[in-house]
Amino acid sequence: MSKKLLFGILLATTPLLTGCWTVQSGQKSGIIVKVAKEGRYWGTWEGELIRGGLDNASGATGREFHFTLGQFKSDLVNQAISAMENNRHVVLRYHCDQFVLPWSGETKCFVDNIKVLETVKTPVKAQ
Template sequence: MTKRLLFLFIILSMGLLSGCWTTKSGQKSGIIVKVAKEGRYWGTYEGELIRGGLEDASGATGREFHFTLGQFRSELVKKAELAMQNNDHVIIFYHCEEFVAPWRGETKCFVDDIKILDTKDKKHPPKESNDSSVDQ
């Protein structure tokens, strides 16, 4: 009887604590370099975003941000895969939770939305030259 109550208490506690407390939320921009279904028992879609260092070829190493997209192949997963395949710069909107049940993801950060930035069509204005040898 006590084993049943203890088991019921543990299951109930995990259900109540998982997804209750959002510890942080915000936005991050960068390039998605990985979208994969991972997990030993419960497969969830996990991703990795590299922030900085890739687009300007500065040689600086970008910082990684690992996130969970969810358990099922949703529109969010398709959008992340499309951005990764096209090497698009994105802004992800995310939140992180304090307690996460094992079947919800490998990380504590969950993506709510992905905005793909349209940087390829923008024309960069010509740089002004400071050449003093121009005829006046």
């Protein structure tokens, strides 16, 4: 009887510990500087976004945002790779879960959507 009870408790708590609790969601903008498949046992696509500091060529680097794109090479991964290779400014829509399983990703933040922004031209100053 105790094995059935233990199995029932495990079965009931597993959904609570596998990403059902979204603790943060939102958008971040910047330039993607890394997209790679990482992981010792289960490879997941991971990325890094630099927020600010790169546009004015001041040499100052912005803050990093590490995120997970998923386990399989999807359209989202291809879009991130293309934006990185072309040095395009992007807006990431993401959510962060309280608990994640080891095969879900290296981070707790998962990207839901990537919007590649059009290049912004700087206005020419009149003399």
